[in-house]
Amino acid sequence: MTTLDTTEPSGMIMTKTADNTGTLAKAATAARAGEHETKISAAGVSVFYGEKQALFDVTIDIPARQVMAFIGPSGCGKSTFLRCINRMNDTIDICSVKGRIEIDGADIYDPKIDPVLLRARVGMVFQKPNPFPKSIYDNIAYGPRIHGVAKAGSAMDEIVETSLQRAGLWNEVKDRLHEPGTGLSGGQQQRLCIARAIAVNPDVILMDEPCSALDPIATAKVEELIDELRTRYTIVIVTHSMQQAARVSQKAAFFHLGNLIEVDETDRMFTNPTDQRTQDYITGRFG
Amino acid sequence: MSVSLLFAIIMALALVGYLLGRANASALKSSGNTLHSIPPYHGYYVALWCGLPAFVLVLIWQAAQSSVIDQLLIASLPAHLTEGVSAARISLVLGEIKNVAAGRLFGTPEPAVLAAAERYASMQSTASLALVVCTLAVAVAGIAFARARLAPDFRARNNVDNILRWLLIICSVLAVLTTLGIILSLVIESLAFFSRVPVLEFLFGMNWSPQTPIRADQVASTGAFGAVPVFWGTIFISAIAMFVALPVGLFSAIYLVEYADKRIRSIVKPLLEILAGIPTIVYGFFAVLTVAPFIREFGLSLGLDVASNSALAAGGVMGIMIIPFISSFSDDAISAVPQSMRDGAYALGATKAETIRQVLLPAALPGIVGGVLLAVSRAIGETMIVVMAAGLTATLTANPLEGVTTVTVQIVTLLIGDTEFDSPKTLAAFGLGLVLFISTLALNIVALQVVKRYRERYE
Ligand SMILES: Nc1ncnc2c1ncn2[C@@H]1O[C@H](COP(=O)(O)OP(=O)(O)OP(=O)(O)O)[C@@H](O)[C@H]1O
Numbered sequence: 001m002t003t004l005d006t007t008e009p010s011g012m013i014m015t016k017t018a019d020n021t022g023t024l025a026k027a028a029t030a031a032r033a034g035e036h037e038t039k040i041s042a043a044g045v046s047v048f049y050g051e052k053q054a055l056f057d058v059t060i061d062i063p064a065r066q067v068m069a070f071i072g073p074s075g076c077g078k079s080t081f082l083r084c085i086n087r088m089n090d091t092i093d094i095c096s097v098k099g100r101i102e103i104d105g106a107d108i109y110d111p112k113i114d115p116v117l118l119r120a121r122v123g124m125v126f127q128k129p130n131p132f133p134k135s136i137y138d139n140i141a142y143g144p145r146i147h148g149v150a151k152a153g154s155a156m157d158e159i160v161e162t163s164l165q166r167a168g169l170w171n172e173v174k175d176r177l178h179e180p181g182t183g184l185s186g187g188q189q190q191r192l193c194i195a196r197a198i199a200v201n202p203d204v205i206l207m208d209e210p211c212s213a214l215d216p217i218a219t220a221k222v223e224e225l226i227d228e229l230r231t232r233y234t235i236v237i238v239t240h241s242m243q244q245a246a247r248v249s250q251k252a253a254f255f256h257l258g259n260l261i262e263v264d265e266t267d268r269m270f271t272n273p274t275d276q277r278t279q280d281y282i283t284g285r286f287g
Numbered sequence: 288m289s290v291s292l293l294f295a296i297i298m299a300l301a302l303v304g305y306l307l308g309r310a311n312a313s314a315l316k317s318s319g320n321t322l323h324s325i326p327p328y329h330g331y332y333v334a335l336w337c338g339l340p341a342f343v344l345v346l347i348w349q350a351a352q353s354s355v356i357d358q359l360l361i362a363s364l365p366a367h368l369t370e371g372v373s374a375a376r377i378s379l380v381l382g383e384i385k386n387v388a389a390g391r392l393f394g395t396p397e398p399a400v401l402a403a404a405e406r407y408a409s410m411q412s413t414a415s416l417a418l419v420v421c422t423l424a425v426a427v428a429g430i431a432f433a434r435a436r437l438a439p440d441f442r443a444r445n446n447v448d449n450i451l452r453w454l455l456i457i458c459s460v461l462a463v464l465t466t467l468g469i470i471l472s473l474v475i476e477s478l479a480f481f482s483r484v485p486v487l488e489f490l491f492g493m494n495w496s497p498q499t500p501i502r503a504d505q506v507a508s509t510g511a512f513g514a515v516p517v518f519w520g521t522i523f524i525s526a527i528a529m530f531v532a533l534p535v536g537l538f539s540a541i542y543l544v545e546y547a548d549k550r551i552r553s554i555v556k557p558l559l560e561i562l563a564g565i566p567t568i569v570y571g572f573f574a575v576l577t578v579a580p581f582i583r584e585f586g587l588s589l590g591l592d593v594a595s596n597s598a599l600a601a602g603g604v605m606g607i608m609i610i611p612f613i614s615s616f617s618d619d620a621i622s623a624v625p626q627s628m629r630d631g632a633y634a635l636g637a638t639k640a641e642t643i644r645q646v647l648l649p650a651a652l653p654g655i656v657g658g659v660l661l662a663v664s665r666a667i668g669e670t671m672i673v674v675m676a677a678g679l680t681a682t683l684t685a686n687p688l689e690g691v692t693t694v695t696v697q698i699v700t701l702l703i704g705d706t707e708f709d710s711p712k713t714l715a716a717f718g719l720g721l722v723l724f725i726s727t728l729a730l731n732i733v734a735l736q737v738v739k740r741y742r743e744r745y746e
């Protein structure tokens with residue numbers, strides 16, 4: 001799993017670009033915001049679905065306690081890469097991952113790492129809100145319960161309350177904690193899912209187009225929430241909305257056809273992209 | 288002329304009608320008219336008008352003929368054979384007449400019977416001849432009527448549609464009516480039973496021994512119709528069956544949906560479905576010849592006393608029969624839980640087993656429950672296995688190694704053999720049948736409701 005894939009010539013060319021930009025961006029970040037050490041570091045990550053290669057040699061550093069946005073046209077591999085970070089791709093039989101991904105300096109594809117424990121540290125929020133058909137309380141308590149963080153009782157009540165509070169949902173649901181989570185509105189459900197992810201106290205939260213099923217008001221709430229969460233968590237968000245990327249993220253990565261093209265400060269990428277393809281995508285010329 | 292030949296002739300006439308109708312329409316068309324419908328529809332229209340009324344006529348005629356002839360025959364009999372005689376006696380006389388007419392002579396019948404037999408034979412042949420003539424007349428009239436209506440702007444297409452619609456309606460009404468008829472006969476016979484044995488005694492009595500004396504001088508018990516031991520037998524055996532089928536069916540479904548790869552699934556699933564296709568009588572053999580002796584031997588080796596027809600053998604084999612029900616319903620229910628539920632659980636760091644136990648099964652529960660209820664109603668109504676493998680004595684016991692009897696077994700034994708049809712013993716079968724019907728109906732209704740509610744859940 002840790003061998004680098006160098007069979008694809010076009011992949012190699014792309015990699016060079018990506019590598020250069022990656023290093024540049026990293027240097028720039030380090031210069032301007034010294035307190036943001038690297039949280040996740042990926043090197044030469046390639047992903048295959050059976051015979052088909054979906055990601056080519058992606059190398060990127062993701063800083064701690066910031067929001068990193070993945071942008072790029074549909075099918076370019078954003079979700080695929082995101083799912084590498086918490087090893088959700090392991091649940092897809094035909095999917096294989098090559099390369100190295102480290103979180104806090106530890107290789108997460110090391111055979112000694114248990115993906116189940118890894119996923120407790122790296123939470124995930126999906127495109128469509130997917131609360132379990134259980135009560136709001138049990139939705140939040142599910143993670144802490146399976147990880148033995150807290151038994152039922154006041155300790156659990158506290159976790160549920162703080163998680164809901166951090167997700168900005170507490171005031172809306174505090175009187176109906178034992179009603180089903182599926183009975184909430186779409187935006188509330190998505191914040192419930194965020195609260196559910198927070199409840200296991202992760203370091204990293206991955207969000208795959210978390211607002212694409214929400215209306216503008218619910219979207220604004222979730223964006224506000226993401227902005228607050230970045231003080232505690234490292235957040236990676238996939239989005240199709242340039243405005244959203246600009247509003248919530250500090251750094252952005254642009255993917256194209258399975259290659260990482262450019263990584264930079266979000267402001268800089270949007271005003272002054274280095275690669276022509278990034279420019280075209282941002283200005284809406286394709287994708 | 289046999290009825291099947293008659294049907295063949297009707298079909299042939301309908302074909303002729305089709306060709307005629309089509310030819311008519313084509314002729315209209317070639318003479319420069321614009322047709323509303325294409326010629327084949329004109330053909331179908333004529334064919335339907337030819338075939339349907341004739342077909343219906345034959346059916347009605349067949350249904351009515353014998354009873355009409357019987358009535359005529361009875362009316363023509365001399366008074367000493369009919370006056371002041373019971374209905375049973377008259378039907379005996381009718382039977383004798385028919386036997387004589389068919390050439391089966393027992394001894395020398397009296398002259399009145401001989402004469403009646405002759406009349407009967409001639410009525411029979413007149414009737415069949417009349418049937419043929421009337422049918423053909425109706426068919427030809429149908430052709431003529433339909434052809435007369437054909438015209439360029441005749442809406443043959445819409446008319447054919449309408450006729451077909453009515454045909455479909457009639458078929459579904461027939462199906463419903465048949466069901467109603469069955470229920471009605473069940474209810475009527477049960478009422479007759481309950482007029483002799485009080486409902487409460489039947490439903491709550493603890494003693495079941497339905498043997499009643501056939502002749503007044505016979506020495507036999509008076510008969511007791513407390514059905515609790517029989518109901519208990521059914522419940523007990525069904526419970527044993529569910530005890531076997533529920534874990535095996537559910538777990539195999541979980542394995543197939545969540546663990547097995549495509550190749551294994553494509554082998555195991557059809558194999559499980561084969562279980563559902565085995566005739567229940569084969570399961571019966573299996574229970575009697577293999578399972579029951581095995582349990583008996585095994586029990587004896589442990590020093591236990593096992594009846595040769597143990598509830599365990601019958602229930603266990605019935606459980607095997609029910610496995611495919613449970614597994615296919617559970618399979619559907621678990622597969623229907625959206626992938627996003629699994630993703631959500633995995634992303635929180637749940638293991639596969641935790642995901643299945645805490646997320647998938649609760650979400651799939653209503654569907655599984657629906658399947659289980661249907662399986663229970665299947666188990667309650669199952670007859671063949673228990674007739675072969677369960678006992679005949681109604682014992683109230685919770686020991687699975689003893690023999691118990693079930694509602695279906697009792698119905699079969701009550702109706703088998705020489706019995707008067709209006710004795711409480713025979714009628715008791717209908718009482719049992721009614722209770723059985725009501726309970727499986729209730730189970731099915733509840734099950735379908737549960738399944739339906741669950742389907743709406745992930746819209
Ligand atoms: N489970 C899978 N099996 C096979 N191929 C897959 C699977 N998931 C994704 N792919 C393929 O991998 C490539 C990248 O998919 P991915 O979902 O990562 O794209 P994306 O950038 O997230 O797109 P979108 O913006 O539409 O969500 C696509 O070509 C897709 O067809």
Ligand SMILES: [Mg+2]
Pocket residue numbers: 078079080208238
């Ligand atoms: Mg995606």
